[in-house]
Amino acid sequence: MLKVENLHVSVGDKEILKGVDLEVKPGEFHVIMGPNGSGKSTLSLTIAGHPKYRVTGGRILFGGEEIHELGPDERARKGILLAFQVPPEVEGVKIIEFLQQVLVELKGIDPAKAYDVIVEKAKELWFKEEDLHRYVNVGFSGGERKRLELLQALLIEPKLLILDEPDSGVDVDSLSIISRKIEELHKNGTAILLITHYGRILEHLDRDVLTVHVMKDGRIVKTGSGELVDRIDREGFAKIFEEVGA
Amino acid sequence: MTETITMSDAKAIIENQIEELAKRNREPEWMTRIRYKALEAFEKAPHNDPVISEEQLLHFIAKPEVEGIPEKIESLDDLPPEMKALLDRLGISEVEQKYIAGLAVQTDTGVVYNQFLQEWSKKGLTVLPTEEAVRKYPEVVKQHFLRLFRVDESKLAAYHTAVWNGGIFVHIKEGLKVPFPLHLFFLIQESALAQAPHIIIIAEPNSEFHLIEGCTSPVLLRHSLHLDMTEAYFGEGSQGQLTVLQNWPEYVHTRPMTRAKIGKNARFINTTVTLGAGKSNIGDPHYWVDENGYVELNGILLGQKDYYIDLGGQMFLQGRGASGINASKSVIMDESKVITRGIITAEAPKTKGHISCDALLMSDKAVMETYPGLVSKVDDAELSHEAAIGKIREEELFYLMSRGLDEEKATQLIVKGFLEPMLKDIPMEFLVEIRRIIELAVSGGM
Ligand SMILES: Nc1ncnc2c1ncn2[C@@H]1O[C@H](COP(=O)(O)OP(=O)(O)OP(=O)(O)O)[C@@H](O)[C@H]1O
Ligand SMILES: [Mg+2]
Numbered sequence: 001m002l003k004v005e006n007l008h009v010s011v012g013d014k015e016i017l018k019g020v021d022l023e024v025k026p027g028e029f030h031v032i033m034g035p036n037g038s039g040k041s042t043l044s045l046t047i048a049g050h051p052k053y054r055v056t057g058g059r060i061l062f063g064g065e066e067i068h069e070l071g072p073d074e075r076a077r078k079g080i081l082l083a084f085q086v087p088p089e090v091e092g093v094k095i096i097e098f099l100q101q102v103l104v105e106l107k108g109i110d111p112a113k114a115y116d117v118i119v120e121k122a123k124e125l126w127f128k129e130e131d132l133h134r135y136v137n138v139g140f141s142g143g144e145r146k147r148l149e150l151l152q153a154l155l156i157e158p159k160l161l162i163l164d165e166p167d168s169g170v171d172v173d174s175l176s177i178i179s180r181k182i183e184e185l186h187k188n189g190t191a192i193l194l195i196t197h198y199g200r201i202l203e204h205l206d207r208d209v210l211t212v213h214v215m216k217d218g219r220i221v222k223t224g225s226g227e228l229v230d231r232i233d234r235e236g237f238a239k240i241f242e243e244v245g246a
Numbered sequence: 247m248t249e250t251i252t253m254s255d256a257k258a259i260i261e262n263q264i265e266e267l268a269k270r271n272r273e274p275e276w277m278t279r280i281r282y283k284a285l286e287a288f289e290k291a292p293h294n295d296p297v298i299s300e301e302q303l304l305h306f307i308a309k310p311e312v313e314g315i316p317e318k319i320e321s322l323d324d325l326p327p328e329m330k331a332l333l334d335r336l337g338i339s340e341v342e343q344k345y346i347a348g349l350a351v352q353t354d355t356g357v358v359y360n361q362f363l364q365e366w367s368k369k370g371l372t373v374l375p376t377e378e379a380v381r382k383y384p385e386v387v388k389q390h391f392l393r394l395f396r397v398d399e400s401k402l403a404a405y406h407t408a409v410w411n412g413g414i415f416v417h418i419k420e421g422l423k424v425p426f427p428l429h430l431f432f433l434i435q436e437s438a439l440a441q442a443p444h445i446i447i448i449a450e451p452n453s454e455f456h457l458i459e460g461c462t463s464p465v466l467l468r469h470s471l472h473l474d475m476t477e478a479y480f481g482e483g484s485q486g487q488l489t490v491l492q493n494w495p496e497y498v499h500t501r502p503m504t505r506a507k508i509g510k511n512a513r514f515i516n517t518t519v520t521l522g523a524g525k526s527n528i529g530d531p532h533y534w535v536d537e538n539g540y541v542e543l544n545g546i547l548l549g550q551k552d553y554y555i556d557l558g559g560q561m562f563l564q565g566r567g568a569s570g571i572n573a574s575k576s577v578i579m580d581e582s583k584v585i586t587r588g589i590i591t592a593e594a595p596k597t598k599g600h601i602s603c604d605a606l607l608m609s610d611k612a613v614m615e616t617y618p619g620l621v622s623k624v625d626d627a628e629l630s631h632e633a634a635i636g637k638i639r640e641e642e643l644f645y646l647m648s649r650g651l652d653e654e655k656a657t658q659l660i661v662k663g664f665l666e667p668m669l670k671d672i673p674m675e676f677l678v679e680i681r682r683i684i685e686l687a688v689s690g691g692m
Contacts, residue, residue, distance in 0.1 A: 048648050051640065076650035088641040092663025098646070101659070106650040135663070152649065 001026045001063060001191060002047070002080075002160055008057035009039075009046050009218075016042045018218040019058065024160065029192045031202065033232055034215030040195045041085050043215075044162045048082035049075045062160070077106065079159030083149035083166055085195075090136040095148070098136055099155060106156060118155060125151045125177065142169035150181050153190075161185060163194045167201040175201060199229040214240060221246040251304040253289055259307055260285050263409045263439055271377045271411075274384055280392065284407035287398035295402070297526040297554055298471070298499055303401060306471040310440050312497050370419025371455075373428065376444050379415035386417065390446050394477045394505035394532070402501050406442045406473045413443030413474070416457060420450040420481070427456040427489075427673055441469045444477075447488070451481035451509070458676070460491040471499050472524075478506035480514055480539070487515045489672060493683070494524030496551060504531035508539040510565065517544040517671060521683050523553040523582070530558030530587075537565030537594075545574035546668050549582030549612065550687055559588040563597035563627070570598075575668050576605040577661055578612035579687065589619035592627030601631035606638065606664050608688070658685045 002024040009017035017039050024030050032040050046053040047060060049072035060068050067075055090098070096118060103114040119129050125147045137145050146166050153161050166178055179201045186192050186209075194201070202210065207226025214222040214237065221244050222228070232240070264285065268278040293300045323330075367373075372383075380387050397404050414430055449455060472494070480486060494500055500523075508514050520527060533541045543559045561570035572588035590599030605614040618631040638660050646656035662681055669677055 050644050071653070072644055072647040073650050073652045073656070076648055082648055084645065088639070088645050090642050090645065090660065090663060092666035093646075093659050098649075098659065101651065101655070102649045105655070156649070 002193070003061040004043075004047070004058070005061070006058035007043075007046070007055065007060065009042055010054050010056050011042075011052055015056070016053075016218050017046065020215075020218070020220055022213065022220065024191050024193055026159070027186075027189055027191055028211065029186055029205070029209050030194070031210055031212045031229060032193065032195045032215055032220075033197065033212065033229070035237055038215040039218040040215055041164055042218075044082055044085075044164045044193070044195060047075075047162060048072055048080060076156075076158075080162070081153055081156050081158035081160070082162045083146075083153055083164060085164035085168070087137050087145045087149055089138045089140075091138055093136050094133055095136050096132040099132075099152065102152075103155060121154050122151055124154070125181065126174075127151065143171055143174045146170050146178060147174060150178055153185060154181060157185070157188070158190060160191045160193065163192065165195055165197065167196055167198060179204060199233040202226075202229055216241060216246050219246075251301075251308045253304065256304045256307045257285060257288065260288065260405070260408050267409065267411055267439070271380070273377075273380060276384070276388065277380050277391075280397075281408045281410075284397040284404045288401060288404040288408065291398045291401045291404045293401040295501075295528065296556070297528070300401070303405070303471075307405065307440070310469050310471065312470045366424065370422045371424055372415065372417040373430070374415045376413040376415045376446060377411070379446070383415075383417075386448070387415070387446065390448055390477060390479060391444075392477070394507065395475065395503065402473055403475075403503065405440070406444070406475050406503065409440050410442045410444040410475065411439055412441075413445045415446045416455070417448045418450060418453040418455050418484075418486075421452045422450075423454040424456070427458050427487075429458045441472045441474075443474045445474065447476070447478040447486070447506075449478070449480045449484040449486045449512075452483040453481070454485045456487040456489070456671075458489045458491065458673070460493075470497055470525075471501070473501050474503065476502070476504040476506075478504070478514070480506065480508045480512035482510045483512060484509065485513045487517070487671060490516075490518045491676065491680075492518065492520045492524075492527070493522040494527070495522065496525060496553070498524035499526045500524050500528075502527075502529040502531075504529065506531070506533050506541070508533060508535045508541050508568075510537045510539060512536070513540045515542045515544070515671065517546070517668075518557070519546045519669075519672070519680060520555060521548050521680065521687075523547070523549060523555045526554040526556075528554075528556040530560065532560045532562070533570065534562045534564055535568040535570060538567040539565060540568070541570045543570075543572045543588070544668050545576075545586065546665055547574060547576040547578075547584055548684065548687055549576060549578040549580075549584045551580050551582060553582040555583070556585045556587070558586075561588070561590045561599060563590065563592045563599060564594055566594045567596045568594060568598075571600050571602075573600075573602045573668070574604070575665055576603075576614060577608060577665065577684070577687075578605055578614055579608040581609070581611040581613075583613040583615075585615045585617070587617040587619065589621065590629060591621040591623065592629055593623050595624050595626050597624070598628045600629070603631075603633040603635075604664070605633075605635040606661065607635065608638075608661075654689050658688045661688050 004020055004022040007017050007020040020043060034040055042053060055068045059066055062078055099118050100111050100114045103109045104111055122132055167175055210226035212224050212228040213220045222240055264281045395403050397407050506514055535541050541561055545557045547555050549555055557574060559572045563570055570590055574586045576584045578584050586603045588601045592599060601618040603616040614635050616633050620629040622629055642660055643656050646659055662684055
């Protein structure tokens with residue numbers, strides 16, 4: 001479904017991704033780990049179509065079609081959704097109105113019905129109806145922002161959900177609800193590409209379903225199965241990098 | 247401009263109009279005398295308008311009508327096609343469309359929602375066309391007419407005073423609280439005269455009201471110059487809101503002149519929503535605030551095409567503990583230019599004033615200038631200002647688009663969101679239209 005081939009990406013004059021290859025098939029669960037600054041967010045933002053990240057080589061295919069000419073909105077319509085590492089504040093735009101419009105546009109649901117659906121789903125992520133009348137991310141804590149990203153994923157039900165550190169800055173209880181909701185989406189057929197620094201969010205997941213990639217300096221230097229997560233948790237990256245000569 | 251209009255030509259024209267108005271309005275002599283006094287002041291009064299030259303002003307006086315606007319509009323079908331199309335796109339109700347077209351406006355009453363007003367007049371709310379108030383309540387009008395302006399302070403003030411016609415007189419008796427907004431449209435179709443309505447608002451002590459003036463849709467005018475004057479008086483402890491909705495056609499120059507005296511413990515919230523600014527829109531409202539009084543000027547400005555908007559605002563904090571806020575939010579598109587220049591003068595102890603100016607620049611040719619003025623004549627006043635002028639942030643736009651909204655829709659959301667905090671006191675029925683107009687403007691459909 002998603003195929004990234006020898007992807008090179010620059011911001012300004014600086015090359016950040018230096019040849020990334022990655023394939024995610026429908027319904028799969030992939031994990032990307034790697035030190036700070038290794039290019040994980042850059043990869044996710046590039047797939048989502050952020051205009052700052054310039055593709056200088058390679059290809060991104062989604063459903064067999066090259067997408068790097070498409071705008072972020074067109075990619076979203078094809079079924080890609082990115083849950084941001086740092087979701088921005090959008091002053092004056094109420095969550096409920098924004099999400100209603102998204103559901104109307106993306107799924108053709110009528111606004112009144114959308115309202116009910118949103119309020120219902122929001123409860124599952126501990127948002128009260130009045131929270132939804134606040135402005136998008138404005139004054140939200142780090143953990144609340146992560147839950148709001150997940151709420152959007154539950155509502156949109158994308159084909160591919162990219163989660164950029166959904167677990168960072170999140171308390172234990174929120175972490176458990178977030179990880180359960182990710183599993184729920186996965187069970188319902190959404191393919192997942194999850195970026196994280198810790199194995200904890202994957203605690204309840206069967207290691208067999210996971211494919212784990214390790215990034216360093218703009219490249220994927222190792223791909224393996226679920227146990228890699230636990231190994232990184234225990235040992236850090238140094239040994240792995242040594243083994244692969246990266 | 248072919249022939250030249252001289253000062254004496256203009257004065258002769260004004261004099262004729264004064265005579266005509268005096269006769270038509272069966273005006274008491276004292277009012278006609280005020281008009282003549284203004285005519286006398288006109289020639290010497292200073293004129294410093296950055297857009298309209300003196301020569302141009304004399305031309306407007308000689309020929310107030312714009313060419314090409316239909317002579318007689320008897321049904322909506324007589325409207326110019328662009329205007330009709332715009333009204334349809336805005337989805338405005340047929341009733342309101344008629345007001346916009348000037349069809350349902352009567353020069354003699356000029357006041358909508360009569361039944362409601364009759365009921366409330368028994369309780370002490372008077373709403374009358376200003377001409378009628380002059381005849382009915384001469385003593386009250388005398389005490390409040392042209393008390394906050396001087397006829398010789400500018401040519402525009404003098405011209406307005408000489409030929410004023412139309413407008414509304416609102417008087418709220420002591421302690422009366424009017425629970426819902428009064429919505430007043432007033433248009434004058436007497437095309438040979440200048441558009442110069444005069445509005446008087448008198449809020450007696452401890453009264454409350456909210457007045458909404460104008461409408462959200464473009465008004466079909468035959469005039470190229472609109473000169474309204476508003477004088478508002480707030481008694482001790484009164485609370486009032488005046489929301490002015492403006493949506494002028496692109497050939498109109500408007501010079502709203504608003505001044506208010508705010509008594510002890512009184513509060514005045516003055517909001518102007520300028521959707522269509524017209525060719526140029528220049529206003530410099532003045533407010534004098536007494537002990538513990540409060541005034542707020544909120545300007546919502548939408549600059550389009552090559553429009554020129556200049557919103558001033560002078561607040562004189564004269565009583566101990568008086569406070570004032572001058573806040574504006576501007577969305578500036580195309581090649582339009584918006585200037586804000588609020589001045590707050592602290593003249594008494596423990597006064598507070600704040601000026602804020604936020605602008606969203608939607609094109610490279612859009613221009614915003616802001617000149618905040620803070621003047622303190624005492625040592626314990628708190629005066630501050632802030633300004634934020636910028637473009638739409640890429641991160642926000644990308645975030646909204648990454649949820650499937652196209653660039654236009656995402657931009658509309660951000661622009662509406664930018665203005666949202668300032669639209670808090672505006673009733674729902676207008677909000678819906680205001681938002682729609684902003685959407686249309688952002689997507690270039692106006
Ligand atoms: N917009 C940008 N402008 C300049 N440099 C950038 C930009 N985005 C990313 N970079 C740089 O690219 C490199 C990779 O950044 P990226 O955010 O992709 O790392 P990451 O793997 O997500 O790190 P973390 O684990 O800290 O989130 C870093 O050196 C970063 O400073
Ligand atoms: Mg990152």
